[in-house]
Structure formats: C-alpha cells, structure tokens
Amino acid sequence: MKKGSLSINSENIFPVIKKWLYSDHDIFVRELISNGCDAVTKLKKLSLMGEYEEDGKPFRIDVIVSPTDKTIQFIDNGIGMTEEEVDKYINEIAFSGASAFLEQYKDKATEEQIIGHFGLGFYSAFMVADKVTIETRSYKEDEDAVFWECENGTDYKMKKSMKSDRGTVITLYLNEDSTEFANEYRIKEVIEKYCSFMPVEIYFTNADTPVEDAKTATVDVDAKEVDTEENNDAEKSDAAEAGDGAEKTADAADKKEEEKKEPEGPKPLNTTTPLWAKHPNDCTDEEYKEFYRKVFHDYKEPLFWIHLNMDYPFNLKGILYFPKINTQYDKLEGTIKLYNNQVFVADNIKEVIPEFLMLLKGCIDCPDLPLNVSRSALQNDGFVKKISDYITKKVADKLTGMYKVHKEDYEKYWDDINPFIKFGCLKDEKFLEKMKDAVIFKNLKGEYTTLKDYLEAGKEKYENKVFYVTDPVAQSQYINMFKNEEMDALYMDQTIDSPFITLLEQKNENVHFYRIDADLTDNFVGEELSEETVKEYTDSLTETFKKALGVENITIKVESLKNPDISSLITLSEESRRMQEMMKMYGMAGMNFDADMFGGKGETLVLNSNNDLVKYVLDNKDGEHTDDICCQLYDLAVLANRPLAPEAMTRFVARSNRLLTVLTK
Ligand code: ADP
Numbered sequence: 001m002k003k004g005s006l007s008i009n010s011e012n013i014f015p016v017i018k019k020w021l022y023s024d025h026d027i028f029v030r031e032l033i034s035n036g037c038d039a040v041t042k043l044k045k046l047s048l049m050g051e052y053e054e055d056g057k058p059f060r061i062d063v064i065v066s067p068t069d070k071t072i073q074f075i076d077n078g079i080g081m082t083e084e085e086v087d088k089y090i091n092e093i094a095f096s097g098a099s100a101f102l103e104q105y106k107d108k109a110t111e112e113q114i115i116g117h118f119g120l121g122f123y124s125a126f127m128v129a130d131k132v133t134i135e136t137r138s139y140k141e142d143e144d145a146v147f148w149e150c151e152n153g154t155d156y157k158m159k160k161s162m163k164s165d166r167g168t169v170i171t172l173y174l175n176e177d178s179t180e181f182a183n184e185y186r187i188k189e190v191i192e193k194y195c196s197f198m199p200v201e202i203y204f205t206n207a208d209t210p211v212e213d214a215k216t217a218t219v220d221v222d223a224k225e226v227d228t229e230e231n232n233d234a235e236k237s238d239a240a241e242a243g244d245g246a247e248k249t250a251d252a253a254d255k256k257e258e259e260k261k262e263p264e265g266p267k268p269l270n271t272t273t274p275l276w277a278k279h280p281n282d283c284t285d286e287e288y289k290e291f292y293r294k295v296f297h298d299y300k301e302p303l304f305w306i307h308l309n310m311d312y313p314f315n316l317k318g319i320l321y322f323p324k325i326n327t328q329y330d331k332l333e334g335t336i337k338l339y340n341n342q343v344f345v346a347d348n349i350k351e352v353i354p355e356f357l358m359l360l361k362g363c364i365d366c367p368d369l370p371l372n373v374s375r376s377a378l379q380n381d382g383f384v385k386k387i388s389d390y391i392t393k394k395v396a397d398k399l400t401g402m403y404k405v406h407k408e409d410y411e412k413y414w415d416d417i418n419p420f421i422k423f424g425c426l427k428d429e430k431f432l433e434k435m436k437d438a439v440i441f442k443n444l445k446g447e448y449t450t451l452k453d454y455l456e457a458g459k460e461k462y463e464n465k466v467f468y469v470t471d472p473v474a475q476s477q478y479i480n481m482f483k484n485e486e487m488d489a490l491y492m493d494q495t496i497d498s499p500f501i502t503l504l505e506q507k508n509e510n511v512h513f514y515r516i517d518a519d520l521t522d523n524f525v526g527e528e529l530s531e532e533t534v535k536e537y538t539d540s541l542t543e544t545f546k547k548a549l550g551v552e553n554i555t556i557k558v559e560s561l562k563n564p565d566i567s568s569l570i571t572l573s574e575e576s577r578r579m580q581e582m583m584k585m586y587g588m589a590g591m592n593f594d595a596d597m598f599g600g601k602g603e604t605l606v607l608n609s610n611n612d613l614v615k616y617v618l619d620n621k622d623g624e625h626t627d628d629i630c631c632q633l634y635d636l637a638v639l640a641n642r643p644l645a646p647e648a649m650t651r652f653v654a655r656s657n658r659l660l661t662v663l664t665k
C-alpha cells in the first residue's frame with residue numbers, strides 16, 4: 001500500500017476551494033459526471049485510432065445514491081486509470097493545480113479575476129464529502145486495478161484493487177451539511193440541471209430501493225398491460241351496445257395514459273444528442289417545438305427559432321427561440337442556457353449573450369469557451385466579444401431575411417417581437433444598423449409601414465413630422481380628425497416606444513415625433529380668421545372661461561375648424577408632455593401637476609369658433625347657462641385626453657344632470 005500527503009498546502013487549499021471556487025455546491029455533480037463522459041470520449045477516440053477494440057457493451061454512466069449510507073457513487077466504463085495515472089492526474093496534477101490557483105488567488109482581489117483552468121474538477125467532491133474513494137481499472141489489459149482513498153482532502157492511501165471491469169467508480173461519503181444530495185429527488189434535479197445533454201447515457205439507481213421490489217414492479221407492469229388491453233376491448237364493445245361510449249372511452253384513454261407513465265425498463269436521465277447538435281436540415285418543426293417545451297417548460301408554442309451552426313472561426317451551435325409573449329401581462333424575460341461541449345455552464349452569461357438576446361429563450365453550446373475554474377465566469381477577452389457579436393449578427397440576419405422574403409410572417413409576429421427588436425436597437429449599435437430598415441409601424445389603417453414610407457406619403461401634409469398614437473381610446477377624437485383629413489399616424493403604444501422615439505429622432509435628423517394630440521396642424525382649419533377676429537374671440541373666451549372655471553391661468557386658442565361638431569380640444573405640447581413623462585419616470589410626479597391644474601403644463605384649450613356652443617358662449621357672455629357650458633366644454637376636452645380627478649368628476653356628473661334637466665323644461 002502506498003500512503004502520502006497530498007500537499008503541504010492542502011489544509012489551506014480546501015477552505016479556499018470551498019469558499020471561492022464554487023459558489024454552487026451542487027456543481028460537484030457536473031464535474032464528476034463530466035469526468036466520466038471525458039473518460040468515455042477518450043476511450044472512443046482510442047478505438048477510432050485502432051488502439052482499443054470495443055467489447056460491444058454500451059458506454060454508460062451510473063449514479064447510485066444510498067440515502068441510508070449517505071453515499072453517492074459515480075460509475076463509468078470509460079478509459080479508467082492505472083496506478084501511475086492516479087498518481088499523476090489525481091495526486092499531483094490536481095494539487096499543483098490547486099497551488100497554482102492559490103498562488104494567483106493571493107494577488108487577486110475579486111472572484112471574477114480568478115481566471116484560467118486549474119484542473120480542480122475532481123476535487124470539488126470534497127465540498128460535499130468528508131471521504132472520497134476512487135476504484136479504477138484502466139483499459140490497458142495488463143494493468144492492476146487501483147483503490148484510492150482520501151479523507152478530508154489531505155492524506156491519501158492507495159492500494160491494488162479487485163475491480164474486474166474497466167472504468168472508474170468514485171464514491172462520495174457525504175458530510176453532514178450535504179446529506180441533501182443523497183435524496184433521490186434532489187440529486188436527480190441537479191443532474192437534470194447540469195447533465196441533461198451530456199454525450200454519454202446517465203442512469204440512476206436508488207440503492208435503498210430493494211432490487212426484489214423493483215423486479216416485482218416490472219412484472220406488475222407487464223401484467224397490467226395485458227389486463228388493460230383486455231379491458232379496453234371489453235369496454236369498447238360494451239360501449240357500443242350501451243350507447244354511452246364517451247365516458248368509457250375516456251376512461252380507457254386515462255388508463256392508457258397511466259400505463260405510458262410506467263417505466264418500461266431503465267431509461268437514461270439525459271439526451272445524448274441535443275437538437276442543436278443536429279444539422280438544421282435534419283430537424284423538423286415538431287422536434288424544435290418539442291425541444292422547446294422540454295427545456296423551457298413553456299407550453300405556449302414559440303413563434304419561430306434560429307438554429308446557429310458554425311465551425312469556423314469558432315465552434316458554436318445553438319437554437320434561439322422567439323417566445324410568444326403577451327406584452328401586457330408577461331414579463332419580458334427569457335433564458336439563454338450556455339453549454340460547453342454539452343455540459344451546462346450557466347444561464348444568461350452576460351459576456352457571451354448580448355443583453356437584449358436574453359429576452360429570448362435558447363441554448364448555446366460553445367466548446368471553445370475560455371472558462372475559468374468555476375466555469376461560470378468567463379475570460380472577458382476579444383474572443384468572447386466575437387462570439388457575442390456573431391450571435392447578434394445571426395439574429396439580425398434571420399429577422400431581416402424574414403422581412404424581405406416572408407413579409408407576411410414578419411408582420412404577423414411584429415406585435416410580439418417588436419419590443420425585443422426595439423430593445424436590441426437601443427442596446428446595440430450594430431443591431432440597429434442591420435435592423436433599421438426592417439423596423440415597421442402599424443398605421444391608422446392597421447397596415448404596416450416603415451418610417452420612410454410614412455414620411456414619403458405625408459410629404460405634402462406633414463413634412464418630417466411623425467404623428468403617433470399611444471392610446472387609441474383616449475386619443476380617438478384626434479384619430480377621427482386625422483382620418484377625416486386623410487392624414488396618417490403610427491401606433492406606438494408600448495413602454496419601449498418612448499425611448500425608441502428618442503432614438504429615432506437622434507438617428508434621423510429633421511424628423512420629429514408628435515403625439516397625435518400635441519398640436520393641430522393647418523389641415524384641420526377651414527376658412528382662416530383675420531388676426532383681429534382671433535384676438536377678439538380669444539380675449540373674450542379667455543375672460544369667460546377664467547370666470548366660469550374659477551382659475552387664473554388658462555391658455556385658450558381659437559381655431560375655425562372644418563368640422564363644426566368639434567367644440568373643444570386639449571392639446572399638450574410634445575415637449576411639455578415628454579418632460580412630464582420623464583419626471584414621472586424618475587419618481588418626481590406630484591410636483592406641480594395635479595391632474596386638473598391648469599397652466600404651466602403646456603396644455604392649451606382649443607375652441608372651435610365654427611361650433612354652435614362656442615358661438616353661444618361668444619354671444620352670451622353672461623347667459624344663464626354660460627358658466628355650465630364653459631365648464632362642460634372644458635371637462636369634455638379633458639375627458640378625451642385623460643381621466644378627470646375625483647372632485648372634478650363629481651362636479652361633471654352633477655353638472656351633466658343639471659344640463660339635461662334643462663332639456664325637460
Ligand atoms: P480535468 O477534468 O479538467 O482534467 P479533473 O480534476 O476533473 O480535471 O480531473 C483530473 C484528471 O483526473 C482528469 O484529467 C483525468 O485524467 C483524471 N480523471 C478524473 N476522473 C476520471 C475518470 N472518471 N476516469 C478516468 N480519468 C479520470
């Protein structure tokens with residue numbers, strides 16, 4: 001027997017490893033299973049090179065837990081290790097790796113800076129185990145099997161073993177804080193998280209489930225199957241006779257369902273060939289949807305997807321899905337799972353995945369990633385940036401391609417994907433550059449148009465002005481006026497539209513956006529009034545309204561609008577409104593702009609001198625109903641814009657009743 005101390009530093013190393021190296025203790029599962037996969041891959045390579053002849057037994061990894069013994073075993077039938085190799089790869093290398101790690105760690109202040117691969121994967125076992133043993137037999141026929149044992153990660157013992165079959169068994173004796181991992185459901189959950197797509201089949205056994213029971217269970221299943229089949233037939237004929245088939249057939253279907261759930265023999269926990277690894281030409285729509293459901297547990301179908309598949313200048317495969325979202329209720333929140341050779345690394349790694357792409361759902365596998373020890377932090381070098389740029393470019397290509405070739409689909413998806421595209425344009429200059437001609441807007445006719453086409457169509461009527469609608473209900477009066485004048489406006493009613501408008505104005509000099517109620521263009525005005533008339537009307541109406549409303553500040557504008565049915569309107573200058581919105585966003589609301597306070601807010605009350613009510617007010621400054629009419633005209637104009645404040649609403653209702661009563665007299 002050989003004995004030794006792993007390293008003089010080891011007492012210092014383990015607390016450090018435990019604390020810094022892996023923030024998630026569960027990753028020992030990934031490290032040990034991926035070592036098993038590596039061992040299988042190596043042997044397969046040797047076989048391809050003719051250095052080893054396969055025995056026909058399938059390669060596999062077994063995970064066996066014993067809740068009573070508090071142990072976990074990881075078993076593979078891969079390449080195995082000779083005594084020399086255990087010495088070299090476990091006793092020496094790992095610890096020189098650990099020393100190197102410590103060496104670097106000393107000078108570095110933060111976890112993020114711990115970079116480089118130290119080959120410490122195996123030792124992650126000591127995060128959860130007091131004692132770890134290795135029993136291994138190399139594929140090399142004439143080598144003895146080896147037993148290795150190490151307690152507390154400091155001293156090891158090594159001796160010959162009786163292990164007769166090729167491969168490696170790692171046994172973890174869990175420490176008191178980590179017994180959770182001996183729980184079948186917990187460990188399966190961790191395996192699912194990290195190992196769902198590892199390239200070797202992984203089988204699970206709970207050692208505490210008696211083998212006898214398992215056997216009987218299998219027999220049971222068989223018996224049941226026969227049973228139910230008979231029942232089914234019987235029920236079918238019954239149903240036909242009795243004429244109440246529906247219920248019974250449903251019953252039988254239920255039983256069928258149950259049967260399906262019974263295991264037909266051990267199944268691996270993982271899928272060894274994830275869909276992204278297949279060539280896009282070999283994948284069906286159904287497979288893409290199925291994969292999406294399985295990985296993201298989202299039962300709404302994705303809108304469409306992008307299959308990334310490249311070998312040069314780096315290796316990258318993956319599938320990105322555009323999820324169906326309801327922008328009103330769902331949070332815009334996706335998940336991009338990052339894999340390194342089918343081994344899960346982490347979700348949403350910001351160095352590799354551009355921020356706006358994290359609104360999507362997908363898997364990216366990049367075997368060339370420069371990962372650090374903990375695999376979840378990345379070297380932030382040029383290479384990683386290139387990966388990120390490539391993914392962005394591919395997404396933009398797919399979208400612009402669809403815009404050019406399948407415009408109908410693109411328009412159909414637009415409502416769902418536009419927040420994503422706009423966010424991408426705001427976040428990423430290159431994405432904006434590629435996408436800018438494929439950004440579309442819904443117009444008042446419900447058709448899609450580009451900014452360019454909108455401006456072209458409105459050249460005569462509203463040169464370089466873009467009118468937009470944020471609330472089709474509140475702004476309906478203005479929308480109707482626009483329609484009557486055959487003017488167009490664009491719907492921009494998403495939260496993201498406000499910063500997006502700012503971006504568009506920055507990128508398109510001379511183009512200015514106005515909410516549809518910001519101002520009235522000359523298009524709505526009929527015969528022009530003389531300057532004196534305007535002044536006379538304005539002065540008179542201002543005085544009357546001030547008195548009626550009981551306010552000091554009011555901005556009134558008199559227009560002779562073509563449509564005599566319009567009495568009063570409120571316009572709010574684009575600038576003031578944007579300022580108010582900004583203040584609201586920064587939590588400065590309530591400062592100086594009470595819902596009904598007039599003046600100082602850029603609000604203008606537009607009165608149509610072509611309307612009978614306005615004419616009445618002009619002609620009857622002191623009429624019996626003039627005050628009520630003024631208040632009513634004001635409230636109606638406000639109502640078309642925003643809700644009235646509670647007291648104003650109460651007054652409005654009382655006044656409306658009063659005015660209606662006049663009709664009865
Ligand atoms: P890495 O996997 O990055 O090399 P590890 O600490 O995980 O670092 O493993 C160290 C070495 O131990 C491996 O490179 C391999 O040579 C050997 N090893 C670990 N587990 C196994 C195994 N199950 N079968 C064969 N060799 C193994």
Ligand code: MG
Pocket residue numbers: 031034035121122
């Ligand atoms: Mg490893």
